Amino acid sequence: MLDLGCGWGENCKEFVSRGAKKIVGIDCSQNMLEMAKKENPFDSVEFFRLPMEYVVALPYHFDVVVSSLAVHYVEDFSR
Numbered sequence: 001m002l003d004l005g006c007g008w009g010e011n012c013k014e015f016v017s018r019g020a021k022k023i024v025g026i027d028c029s030q031n032m033l034e035m036a037k038k039e040n041p042f043d044s045v046e047f048f049r050l051p052m053e054y055v056v057a058l059p060y061h062f063d064v065v066v067s068s069l070a071v072h073y074v075e076d077f078s079r
Contacts, residue, residue, distance in 0.1 A: 002026070002060075004052045004067035009036030011068060012045050024060060026050040 003011050006025030015023045025040075025047045027033050033047050040047075048058065052067070052074075 002055070002058075002062040002065045004055065004065065006036060006047065007032050009040045009045070009047070011066065012036065012040050016040070016042050016044060020044065022046075022060075024048065024058065024062070026052065026055065026058070 001015055001020050001023045003009075003015070003023065003025040006012055006027050007029075009025055012023045012025045021044060023045045025033075025036060025045065027036070027047070027049065028051050030049055033049055036047050050057065
């Protein structure tokens, strides 16, 4: 799973509790990611500081992508 704009990782924690095998969270905020890492000490969760426009740089393929905390920031969906 990929969580675009994961913030402090509350969705990632929920995905783990629901049985997700691997979750990647990305966010632009270093502060949020530091909190996310503290809140999600699970081997199955990995975080990257990365704008969602550069998601193709990640070394993974995803079955599910969510963005409950960041999609409203996108100014140009066609880009």
